[in-house]
Amino acid sequence: MTDFLQLAGRSVLVFGLANRKSVAYHVGKVLTEAGAKVLYSVRSPARAESVRKLVGDSPLFICDFEYPEQIEQLQKDVATELGDDKLQGLVHSVAFADYSAGPLPFEQTPRQAFLQAVDVSCYSLLAVSNAFRPILDPETGSVVTISISTTRMAAENYGYMAPVKAALDSSLCFLAKSFSTDSKVRFNAVCPGLLKTSASAGIPGYVDSYLFAEQATLRREAVQTPEVADTVAFLLSPRSSGINTQGLVIDAGMSVNYFDRDIVAAYQKGSE
Template sequence: MDFLQLEGKTVLVFGVANRKSVAFHTGRVLAEAGATVVYVVRSPARQESVRKLVGEAPIYVCDVEHQEQIDKLRDDIAAAHPQLHGIVHSIAFADYSAGWLPFHETPRPAFLQAIDISCYSLIAICNAFREMLDKENGSVAAISISTTRMAAENYGYMAPVKAALDSSIAFLAKSFSQFSHVRFNAVCPGLLKTSASAGIPGYVDSYLYAEQATLRKQAVSTEEVANTVAFLMSPRSSGINAQGLVIDAGMSINYFDDGLIHREGS
């Protein structure tokens, strides 16, 4: 039974870096559900490495910092896939090359680049592809984080950047509602094991702590996030719009867990 009703639908997936990526797992779940998955990566080198993961699926190259590349991507994809039923935005970038800095010392260029790539790219992509999206059942999902209000020093300025992404979801949903029924939502996972997260200073310690804060004492898996994204791409989720779906295994209600408070050595 085709419960998700994704058979024959075409979904554009941005952001595969390797087999640990949320975008990779999402593409696999969508393909298993019968969807045609079209991948977009940021460079020819990435295209070559991702080819080994996704077989014959189409892979396009687009550096979202450049509007002309987004426009060319739209034209190239339109020639092969005139209608899209979904877009998955799993793109984020932060330049931590300066090392850990207090938030008030965030370098302006790093912050603005992170906003451009991690947030504004969603707006630019949706605007470019607006005529191709299924106006009745189209769906857009972006990958955010479970909370942007937890001031984790090592995550730094990326939390405000993700907050801007979350707000953009709401404004895109409102804006597109003037001419379509395209839905916009964010999937907001707790800490994950991804290659991108490995670049965050001190991430492993935060990940292990977050795992113990979940109700099940087991971290959220990338596959669980991908399953949620696939559901949002499906017409079965038609009543969900302008929302952020938190996937954190109950972590947000469990910070005062007795086991955490009385950990050995605390």
Template sequence: MDFLQLTGKSILVMGAANRKSVAYHVGKLLTEAGADVLWSVRSQARKEQLSKLVGDAPIYVCDVEHQDQIDGLRDAVAKDRDSIHGLVHSIAFADYSAGWLPFHQTPRAAFLQAVDVSCFSLTATCNAFRDLLDSEQGSVVTVSISTTRMAAENYGYMAPVKAALDSSICFLAKSFSGFSKVRFNAVCPGLLKTSASAGIPGYVDSYLFAERATLRKEAVQTAEVANSVAFLLSPRSSGINAQGLVIDAGMETNYFDKQLVQQAIDNQ
């Protein structure tokens, strides 16, 4: 039974880095569901790595910091497909090379680059693909974070950047509604084990704490995020638009977990 109704539908997945990445898990699941998956990666080196995992599936190279490459990606996809049903934006970048800094010392260049790559690239890509997206059932899904209101010091300026991404979803949905029925949503996972997260200072400690703060005492799995992305791409989620779907295993409701509270008291 084709519950997700994605068989034969062409979906562009942007941002796969390796087998640990959210984008790779999404594309793998979509392929298993019968979708026609097209991949976009940042560099030729990434393309060569990904080709070992996805075989003959189309892989395009696009560095979203450059508008001409986004336009080139659109043109290349348009040559290969008459239209696409969905677009997955799983792209984020932050330059932490300066080390941990308090938020008020965020380097201007690093912040603006993060906004460009992690947020504006979604708007730029959707604008480029506006005539290629299925105007009746098209769906765009980006990857955000479970909350942008928790001021995790080590995550720093990326939370405000993700907040801008969350807001962009609403504005894109409204803007596209003037000429199509394309939907825009975000999945907002809690802390995950990915190669990208490994570059965040002190991430492992935060991940272990977040795991203990979930209701089930088990961290969110990348495969669970991929499942949610597939659902939002599917016509089965047709009534969901301009939303952020939080996937954190109940962590946001469990700040006063008695075990964590007791441990804090014992350590006083």
């Protein structure tokens, strides 16, 4: 079979694996099927134990992004694992928000919750990019993060995470510009519509939003996590070498279908 994406033999470090529903899991699966060497990093020893069966013999590391020393140690451990080889890809599939205070008006967002979300969900991309710069392939390196389909939709239940994701999206161009001084490393985001993941289950009212989003897609079927993973694989591939600082939206056409006649009719019927 032809290696169209040219991923065979490439080494990619994937962050954010939690379980079989994770974007990171499906990314690792498609990369492995394409012949890439996949390395994983998870947040805690407990998480490492719970996902060990999912990764097989793949190298599995532990790193909590809230601790800079752990990021530094991770880079050393990965460098040791690779030896003289370079890392061709980083997949940043990490986000965290503390919704324990319940749904609040946006202006009442707890300071600590907002700053922690920025640290884990956005600043971590800068931190790992900087840490791994010495071992990222300067010619074909690719960094891909997972964002959301739009940060301009004020979904009340998603709350302050949309501005955090907006910061993540903006960071891509600054990282790419900074790295361009001495490399061709690319930075892009995959921006899916609503997904059925374990992480999303913690967002208040998410199920109702998910069901609405599914009806708003042109195909009446929600975006599937493997579809997101396939796009990540493409952005990691040399086949996407001309794509840099972009966010590829994977929403099955939802963004053009808010005024779908069936949705409007259902609303009118319900309001009678």
